Amino acid sequence: MIFHVNPSSGSPIYLQLMEQVKHAIEIGALLAGEQLPTLRKLAEELVINPNTVVRAYRELEHEGIVELRHGAGAFVSESAPNRAKISLKAQTVMQTAVDRLSAAGLNEKEIRRLVESELARLRAGDMTGRNA
Amino acid sequence: MIFHVNPSSGSPIYLQLMEQVKHAIEIGALLAGEQLPTLRKLAEELVINPNTVVRAYRELEHEGIVELRHGAGAFVSESAPNRAKISLKAQTVMQTAVDRLSAAGLNEKEIRRLVESELARLRAGDMTGRNA
DNA sequence: CGTACTGTATTAACAGACTAGTACACTTTC
DNA sequence: GAAAGTGTACTAGTCTGTTAATACAGTACG
Numbered sequence: 001m002i003f004h005v006n007p008s009s010g011s012p013i014y015l016q017l018m019e020q021v022k023h024a025i026e027i028g029a030l031l032a033g034e035q036l037p038t039l040r041k042l043a044e045e046l047v048i049n050p051n052t053v054v055r056a057y058r059e060l061e062h063e064g065i066v067e068l069r070h071g072a073g074a075f076v077s078e079s080a081p082n083r084a085k086i087s088l089k090a091q092t093v094m095q096t097a098v099d100r101l102s103a104a105g106l107n108e109k110e111i112r113r114l115v116e117s118e119l120a121r122l123r124a125g126d127m128t129g130r131n132a
Numbered sequence: 133m134i135f136h137v138n139p140s141s142g143s144p145i146y147l148q149l150m151e152q153v154k155h156a157i158e159i160g161a162l163l164a165g166e167q168l169p170t171l172r173k174l175a176e177e178l179v180i181n182p183n184t185v186v187r188a189y190r191e192l193e194h195e196g197i198v199e200l201r202h203g204a205g206a207f208v209s210e211s212a213p214n215r216a217k218i219s220l221k222a223q224t225v226m227q228t229a230v231d232r233l234s235a236a237g238l239n240e241k242e243i244r245r246l247v248e249s250e251l252a253r254l255r256a257g258d259m260t261g262r263n264a
Numbered sequence: 265c266g267t268a269c270t271g272t273a274t275t276a277a278c279a280g281a282c283t284a285g286t287a288c289a290c291t292t293t294c
Numbered sequence: 295g296a297a298a299g300t301g302t303a304c305t306a307g308t309c310t311g312t313t314a315a316t317a318c319a320g321t322a323c324g
Contacts, residue, residue, distance in 0.1 A: 011252045012282060015245060038300065049284045054301075063242070071291035071300045090233050094246040097229035098254065101222050108251050110195070113147055114226040115247050119240050120143045122230065144312060170270065181314045186271080203270045203321030 003037075005046055013048055017056035022065065025076060025084040032081055036066060036074040063087070135169075137178055145180055149188035154197065157208060157216040164213055168198060168206040195219070 003024075005016045024030040036042075039057070043050040057074050060066040065084060067077045077083070101111050135156075137148045156162040168174075171189070175182040189206050192198040197216060199209045209215075233243050 007283095009252070010255065011248055014282080015248065018245075019249060040300085050301095051285085052283060055282085057301090068301065069291085070289075070302070073291095073300060086236065090236055090238055090242075091246055091249065093229055093232050094243075095250050095253075097225055098247065098250040100225050102254055104218065104222055106222055108255075110222075111226075111251065112247065113150075114223055115230065115244065116143050116147065117151060117223065118227050118230040119243065120141065121227075122234055123142065123240075139313095146312080172270085182271095183315085184313060187312085189271090200271065201321085202272070202319075205270060205321095 003042065003046060005048065007048070013046075013052050014055040014059070017046075017053065018060055021056070021060060022084050022087055025065065025080050026088055030076050030080075032076050032078045034076045036076065038073055135174065135178060137180065139180070145178075145184050146187040146191070149178075149185065150192055153188070153192055154216045154219055157197065157212050158220055162208050162212075164208050164210045166208045168208065170205055 003017060003020045005013050005020070007013055009016065021030065021036070030036070036057070037045070039050045039053045043053045046053075057066055057068060061068050061077075063083060065077055065080045065087075067075045069075065098111060101114070106114075135149060135152045137145050137152070139145055141148065153162070153168070162168070168189070169177070171182045171185045175185045178185075189198055189200060193200050195215065196209055197212045197219075199207045201207065230243060233246070238246075
């Protein structure tokens with residue numbers, strides 16, 4: 001199981017790592033129940049801080065993809081393949097939207113803004129329309 | 133022309149203001165060529181810093197929605213209604229995606245991450261698939 | 265012209281996200 | 295039960311985005 005991240009890629013390292021793990025599960029390189037690399041080992045291999053690996057693992061745990069056992073290690077959750085598949089589908093949904101918007105001439109900033117607007121709308125009551 | 137913003141809404145004030153202006157143009161409350169409120173006047177009315185209004189106006193100018201004339205004022209661009217309509221359509225695209233993802237159980241963080249992943253993919257070469 | 269109004273530019277204060285450093289607590293193995 | 299290995303918790307530094315404070319430059323109008 002070889003991971004690789006790019007600290008100067010613009011996107012956060014912990015996020016890149018999360019994607020890598022999900023991808024590995026999707027293609028079957030990581031199986032349910034299997035143990036993941038330990039924090040320090042992976043951190044050393046990627047030449048990053050162990051806390052960055054922790055961040056990735058912890059968020060993956062929150063998504064139900066991995067399971068952290070204190071003192072024992074990090075393991076691929078039993079439901080991981082299913083969740084990873086859902087995650088992949090979600091990715092497709094967003095990819096379609098972003099592609100359409102990008103094709104319409106919107107830049108990164110504008111796309112990010114649209115997302116924030118929609119999230120804010122959800123956070124509020126969500127009245128779908130634009131007439132308060 | 134009455135605008136209103138909420139400084140503790142979570143989303144940036146200048147962004148809220150941009151939406152308001154676009155909305156006003158979409159519904160015809162602001163017509164092409166019409167003069168917008170001056171920086172200081174609007175800032176005073178909304179009880180925010182003039183620079184925040186500047187930020188909104190300047191970005192709207194970058195999107196071709198408004199036109200800033202040094203010493204004269206801010207005006208609704210001739211192409212504004214058309215651009216505002218495109219902007220509205222883009223909003224619908226993103227709204228659909230976000231709604232679907234939200235319905236699938238994803239929270240704000242996860243949705244934001246998906247966007248960043250997709251933007252990063254665009255920024256790179258965009259190979260659509262997941263197999264580099 | 266000159267006054268009062270416009271937008272412009274530069275700098276700083278503040279908050280949040282990301283990463284790093286260091287010490288702690290639990291499991292496994294012998 | 296002790297040592298080595300695991301994840302956990304807390305703190306601090308750095309960077310970026312947002313807002314604010316203040317001084318500058320152009321335009322309109324008498």
